[in-house]
Amino acid sequence: MSNTDFTHILTRTVDELSEAKSLEGLFHQHRDGTPLPSGKALKEIIGLARSILFPGYFGKSSVNTRTIRYHIGVNIERMHKLLTDQIMAGLCFSCHDSEDFDPNECRDKACDISARLIEKIPEIRRTLATDVEAAYNGDPAAESHGEVISCYPAIKALANHRIAHELLLLGVPLIPRIISEMAHSETGIDIHPGASIGHHFTIDHGTGVVIGATCIIGNHVKLYQGVTLGAKSFPLDNNGNPIKGIPRHPILEDNVIVYSNATILGRITIGRGSVVGANLWVTEDMKPESKVVKKV
Structure with a gap:
């Protein structure tokens, strides 16, 4: 096959893939300055959240009583910035076709929601502590609370879920589902962010x-x-x-x-x-x- 034939095939394929009919329901047209949510950034956000919720078990393991305030402060500040950007991306995604779209208003709203989510983290930690207790008390093989936090997939899935659920309650589109699906991929546990789950909840094994x-x-x-x-x-x-x-x-x-x-x-x-x-x-x-x- 000649180079001319290859060029013809490639050009024809590009034309076919670019047709409006073939893109229906599959094409998200970007506006300038409104990127899609980033899986990489959301993964970092979850890593930061886990290190805040369970200091010393996730993130920097060298944290101690002398450095805990600094450790949490740095991570909270980083999390707020990243989360603001991702919430804005989610809000822009849900209203990108709206005639009233205002990127400045969208960023202000995202910044406020990010702060309100971070304000919920102490409560989320208190609830997760009960989940750790339930897993430890419910499994004779568990030798310590630290083992449960470090090793049990249910705790990772529930950390994601309890953050995703709060974001959903705060009206954030798309992002909560992505966070839940990240936990699903990591643990084999599929919890929709809309589910309401009380305290002292545990999933044995989990898969x-x-x-x-x-x-x-x-x-x-x-x-x-x-x-x-x-x-x-x-x-x-x-x-x-x-x-x-x-x-x-x-x-x-x-x-x-x-x-x-x-x-x-x-x-x-x-x-x-x-x-x-x-x-x-x-x-x-x-x-x-x-x-x-x-x-x-």
Whole structure:
């Protein structure tokens, strides 16, 4: 094949890939100064957040009582700057077609949201401390809280989730989902940022757990690997498209235990203190203090 033939093939392919029809729904047209959120920057933000939440376990391991204030201060300042940039990118992404788009107003809003998220970090740490305690107390193999923080995938996934959830509550588009998917890739635990999760929550082993967007999980709840808290079906509108924003995932009340590979579907309630055995499908409400197991 001659060079002329190669050039013809390449030119034709470029023309085909550039056609408006082939780009429909797949093309995000950038405005000047409005980049997409950066996976690299968000990864750094999560690294900074973990080092703030769990000093000495993530980030610089040389931190001590004499340097802790400096360590946290530097990381908070860096996190606020990076987070402001990424929140702005998320806000710009969601409104890039709007006629009223104002980049200066967008940056001011992003800066405010970033500060409000950072203001929540002490509360997030207090909740994560209960998750560490639940994991330690619930696993005879755990030898220390430090082992749980350093090694258990559930703690990494929950750190991401609790940050992503707060960002979602603050009205940030796109970024919370990216942060959740980062944890999903890292740990195999898929928690939608919309899910509401109480304190003293733990996931033993963790791989393959799925928690849907409208789940509500109480306090002192424990899940095992492979558990799915999902939707049973998707009601459709008149055009045959799924109706968005309606509650469709389970509610787990306090002190519920769900064993490995159980699947709980639909907007049902698993009552306080109930136990769901392994390898089961549950699609109906369970009364408090009830138990369902697979008969052998």
